[in-house]
Amino acid sequence: MKRFLCRGLTLVPLSRAQAWLWVPTGDRNANKKANIREQRDEILAQLRPFVAGLLALGALSLVGCQSARQPGSMSHASVQVKGHSLEDIRQTITAVFREAGYSLAAASPEEMVFDRPGSRRDAAKWGGWAGEGVTMRVKVRLSRMLDGAQLLEADAFAVQNSDDEFFRTERRNILLNRRPYQKLLDEVARRMK
Numbered sequence: 001m002k003r004f005l006c007r008g009l010t011l012v013p014l015s016r017a018q019a020w021l022w023v024p025t026g027d028r029n030a031n032k033k034a035n036i037r038e039q040r041d042e043i044l045a046q047l048r049p050f051v052a053g054l055l056a057l058g059a060l061s062l063v064g065c066q067s068a069r070q071p072g073s074m075s076h077a078s079v080q081v082k083g084h085s086l087e088d089i090r091q092t093i094t095a096v097f098r099e100a101g102y103s104l105a106a107a108s109p110e111e112m113v114f115d116r117p118g119s120r121r122d123a124a125k126w127g128g129w130a131g132e133g134v135t136m137r138v139k140v141r142l143s144r145m146l147d148g149a150q151l152l153e154a155d156a157f158a159v160q161n162s163d164d165e166f167f168r169t170e171r172r173n174i175l176l177n178r179r180p181y182q183k184l185l186d187e188v189a190r191r192m193k
Helices: 002-011 017-024 029-069 086-099 120-126 179-191
Strands: 077-081 103-107 109-117 135-144 150-160 170-173
Touching: 077 103, 077 179, 086 103, 086 109, 086 135, 086 150, 086 179, 120 150, 135 179
Parallel strands: none
Antiparallel strands: 077 150, 103 109, 109 135, 135 150, 150 170
C-alpha cells in the first residue's frame, strides 16, 4: 500500500513551496534516506484523512444502494396503505392534496394528477427568463402489492409554459427534494389508520 501511495505521490503536482521536500539533504546517504523517509511520512499523514474520506464515501454509496430494492424507492415519496378500499384511498388522497393547495387535474384507475400554481421561487427556478407560467404537478400512482396493500407513489414535476399547449414542457424534479411529497403521503397514511 505504501509503495502504491508513494508512486501515486510522484504524479501529484507539487507547488514550488513543497517541491523542496523531495530534494535529499544531508552529508551522508544515511542522512538523505532518513530525510526522505520523514518527508514521505509527513505527506502520507496528510493523505490519510483524504483516503479515509474516500473510503467512507464509498461505503455510504454502497449502503444507499440498498434502498433501491424497496417498493417505491425510485419515487419522490411512497407509502403503503392496508385494509382500505381503493375508493376510500382515492378520496383521502384528493382531500389531503386539496388542503395542500393542489387541484385534481386528471385521474385514471392507476394514477391521479394534481396541479398547483408555482410560487415565485418555483417560477425563478423553472420559469425561464420571464419567471411565470410554471405549474407544479404531482402524479400519484396506485398499485396493488402481493400482500393486498396499496402502494402509493408520488412523483413531482415542474411544468414550464403551462399556459401554452405547444411549448409546454414537463420536467421531473430531482429526488433530493422528497420531504414535502413524503409528508403529503404520510398524512394520507395517517388518516387511513
